[in-house]
Amino acid sequence: MAVKDGPLLDAVASEAVPKLTLGDTQALSNTAWAFATLQLPNSPLLAMVSSQAMLRHFELTPQDVSTTAWSLATLVVKDVPLIEALAQVVMRRQAQLSPQHLSNFAWAVAVLGFADERLMDVIVQASMRLLGGLDPQNIANTAWAFAALALGDQLLVRALSSASLRAIEQFEPQELSNTAWAFARQGYFDEPLLAAVSHCALRKISELS
Numbered sequence: 001m002a003v004k005d006g007p008l009l010d011a012v013a014s015e016a017v018p019k020l021t022l023g024d025t026q027a028l029s030n031t032a033w034a035f036a037t038l039q040l041p042n043s044p045l046l047a048m049v050s051s052q053a054m055l056r057h058f059e060l061t062p063q064d065v066s067t068t069a070w071s072l073a074t075l076v077v078k079d080v081p082l083i084e085a086l087a088q089v090v091m092r093r094q095a096q097l098s099p100q101h102l103s104n105f106a107w108a109v110a111v112l113g114f115a116d117e118r119l120m121d122v123i124v125q126a127s128m129r130l131l132g133g134l135d136p137q138n139i140a141n142t143a144w145a146f147a148a149l150a151l152g153d154q155l156l157v158r159a160l161s162s163a164s165l166r167a168i169e170q171f172e173p174q175e176l177s178n179t180a181w182a183f184a185r186q187g188y189f190d191e192p193l194l195a196a197v198s199h200c201a202l203r204k205i206s207e208l209s
Contacts, residue, residue: 011039013045020048025059029067036071036075046075050082057085065089066101069108078112087119094122099130103138103145110145120146120208125151131159139163140175143182152186168196176201 032049035042038039039174044101053060053068060068065086072079090097090105097105104122109115112193113207127134134142146153164171171179180197183190 004203008058009035009040013040017044017048020045020052022056024206025053025056025061026065028056029060029064029071032071033067036074041075041077044076048080050079054082056087057089060086060089060096062089062093062101066104069105071110073108076111078114080114083112083114084116085094087114087116091119091122094126097126097130097135098187099135099138099176102126103134103141106145107141110148113149115149115151119132120149120151120153124156127156134163136164136167136171136175139167140178141198142184146177147182147185150185152188154188157183157186157188161188162191165190165193168193169202171197171200173201173204176204 016023016031020031028049032046035045049068053064053086069083069086074084075202088108102123109119123142139160143157143164146156161183168176176197180194183193
């Protein structure tokens, strides 16, 4: 159970800020993740994470990028220079991205309203390449991201629709909702998928009653 003690965590952040220059990039992303998980947007700490991540962006791993982007989106901190630096890593290291890294990053940039055409093209290409490895959460996050940014790549939309249909029984209610919203937002009508989403949603509701 998470316990939030504001003064204590502010003191921890104050101690952590100067030490972030000494740790590795995983320490940067993990620190951002911890404060985002607790919904504590400590400005000095986030500023240090940002400056160090940009300074050392060539050292960032795909996991560092995914975690840091998730943290910014969770705290709704639109640090454009940092997002641009993270995007450069994604474009440079796209072959090393896992489905989880990719979908988390797509979700994060969508939450923050960062619609860079070159970046989204890379995400489309990587998503198509990794399609077989996407789980329901990855599918829902990726579909939601492109719909939220109003970027309707039809090839990707059709591929995500097919992937959704194949995995529909594994979707959680939130994933069903996000996926249905994403396709509706993009005006994509796939009758078999919509029927499957409806059937699965009704079954899950009945299981809870």
